[in-house]
Amino acid sequence: MTTPQRSADPAAAARRELVLREAVRRRLLDPEDALLAAFVDLDGVAASVAALRAAFPSSLDVLHTFAAKANCLVPLLSRLRELGMGCEVASPGEFAQALAAGFDPARTVLDSPAKTRRELTAALDLGVAVNVDNWQELERIDVLVGTGTPRSRIGVRVNPQIGGGSIGAMSTATATSKFGIALADEGNAERLVEAFRERPWLTWIHVHVGSQGCPLDLLAAGVAQAVAFAERVNEELGRRQVVGIDLGGGLPVNFADDTTAPTFAEYVERLREHTPELFGGRYRLATEFGRSLLAKNGFTAAYVEYTKTAGGRRIAVTHAGAQVATRTVFMPRAWPLRITAHHPSGAAKDGAPVPQDVAGPCCFAGDLVATGRALPLLEPGDLVALLDTGAYYATTHFQYNSLPEPAVHGFTVDPAGAVRFEPLRRAQRVDELLRPVDGPSTEETPPHR
Numbered sequence: 023m024t025t026p027q028r029s030a031d032p033a034a035a036a037r038r039e040l041v042l043r044e045a046v047r048r049r050l051l052d053p054e055d056a057l058l059a060a061f062v063d064l065d066g067v068a069a070s071v072a073a074l075r076a077a078f079p080s081s082l083d084v085l086h087t088f089a090a091k092a093n094c095l096v097p098l099l100s101r102l103r104e105l106g107m108g109c110e111v112a113s114p115g116e117f118a119q120a121l122a123a124g125f126d127p128a129r130t131v132l133d134s135p136a137k138t139r140r141e142l143t144a145a146l147d148l149g150v151a152v153n154v155d156n157w158q159e160l161e162r163i164d165v166l167v168g169t170g171t172p173r174s175r176i177g178v179r180v181n182p183q184i185g186g187g188s189i190g191a192m193s194t195a196t197a198t199s200k201f202g203i204a205l206a207d208e209g210n211a212e213r214l215v216e217a218f219r220e221r222p223w224l225t226w227i228h229v230h231v232g233s234q235g236c237p238l239d240l241l242a243a244g245v246a247q248a249v250a251f252a253e254r255v256n257e258e259l260g261r262r263q264v265v266g267i268d269l270g271g272g273l274p275v276n277f278a279d280d281t282t283a284p285t286f287a288e289y290v291e292r293l294r295e296h297t298p299e300l301f302g303g304r305y306r307l308a309t310e311f312g313r314s315l316l317a318k319n320g321f322t323a324a325y326v327e328y329t330k331t332a333g334g335r336r337i338a339v340t341h342a343g344a345q346v347a348t349r350t351v352f353m354p355r356a357w358p359l360r361i362t363a364h365h366p367s368g369a370a371k372d373g374a375p376v377p378q379d380v381a382g383p384c385c386f387a388g389d390l391v392a393t394g395r396a397l398p399l400l401e402p403g404d405l406v407a408l409l410d411t412g413a414y415y416a417t418t419h420f421q422y423n424s425l426p427e428p429a430v431h432g433f434t435v436d437p438a439g440a441v442r443f444e445p446l447r448r449a450q451r452v453d454e455l456l457r458p459v460d461g462p463s464t465e466e467t468p469p470h471r
């Protein structure tokens with residue numbers, strides 16, 4: 023994290039500055055009452071969804087789902103639904119959030135790696151699509167389906183075992199990954215062909231190679247393996263039983279500057295090179311992008327509470343740390359973030375850059391969102407903005423030190439430059455952190471509810 027960040031695109035920087043100034047003016051950021059808040063550019067989200075849809079030929083039947091884990095706020099999910107997206111969910115909580123956001127179950131995909139019987143039953147009752155992760159889950163579904171025909175479309179997640187990208191923890195297609203059925207393990211491919219033969223209701227193949235850090239060719243090679251396997255099933259069964267391919271998500275995001283790279287269109291080009299069969303109209307498709315739709319459409323702003331020096335290093339202690347930038351704090355090399363410095367008014371600071379550690383409020387030494395970052399000198403009362411944090415940051419809160427969840431504000435900017443905010447999540451109050459103590463006894467509360 024010692025590499026200096028590249029300069030920002032002036033238009034994008036001006037838009038963020040405008041929004042920050044307005045947020046301060048309307049006290050959505052306040053040095054006493056709103057020390058930290060996250061912002062989501064709803065115009066930007068709509069543009070990202072439009073780019074995704076335009077990247078695939080209109081002749082294809084594609085269900086684009088949003089991976090709720092990337093930003094699970096119900097009003098945001100609802101907005102994505104209005105933009106024509108479906109939803110991919112991977113836990114009972116996300117499942118409930120998708121339903122609350124009004125997604126049609128038929129446009130919802132359940133991918134939890136540890137689906138309970140209750141979760142599976144609910145999905146099959148509602149007609150939510152299910153991607154089966156493993157042999158034991160398949161047996162559970164056998165029991166639930168019985169001799170009937172499920173309303174849900176059911177697929178199997180395969181692990182093409184083609185290797186990982188630059189972030190091991192985010193690479194799901196390694197030889198030993200916990201996800202899916204390991205296609206290259208001895209006997210698995212043959213066993214899976216038979217599983218399809220015995221279950222006419224098994225009609226989709228799902229693959230997700232990784233989330234951030236996977237080059238396009240690796241993603242596309244994983245999809246190619248999944249399609250090759252679908253072709254094999256259909257050939258060996260002598261019928262076109264596999265009718266759909268779920269490509270997963272994983273388009274990497276550029277955290278170095280304001281450029282969106284790679285683009286959805288570039289990925290689709292690469293898919294076309296690796297797997298022309300995907301574009302021939304013989305398969306229905308589904309996608310599950312998360313980070314690439316939201317990351318660059320969000321930023322997180324926090325006040326600087328104190329500044330100090332230690333051992334010759336300048337340190338700014340801010341209110342944004344591991345609770346909202348968990349991956350960045352614990353894996354700084356894998357998840358560096360751009361940071362901008364602002365006056366208390368929200369206006370950008372333009373002083374000479376000085377190396378500074380940007381620390382968070384958590385009570386452990388490693389709670390740093392940047393080390394030795396060259397920024398205009400920060401002073402108490404200033405604001406810092408953590409850029410590209412629209413996905414997997416403020417909405418995947420880490421409750422260290424009982425720090426409350428910050429508010430998340432959606433915003434739009436009209437052509438005349440008027441900023442409109444809309445609440446996506448209000449800030450958690452400290453008294454709400456006490457609530458579990460006052461809650462009903464465990465006898466009264468069924469588990470996992």
Ligand SMILES: Cc1ncc(COP(=O)(O)O)c(C=O)c1O
Nearest residue numbers: 089230233271272310311312313
């Ligand atoms: C099965 C599945 N689909 C989609 C995604 C979304 O990935 P990304 O946000 O990188 O697009 C993930 C992320 O972990 C995932 O596990």
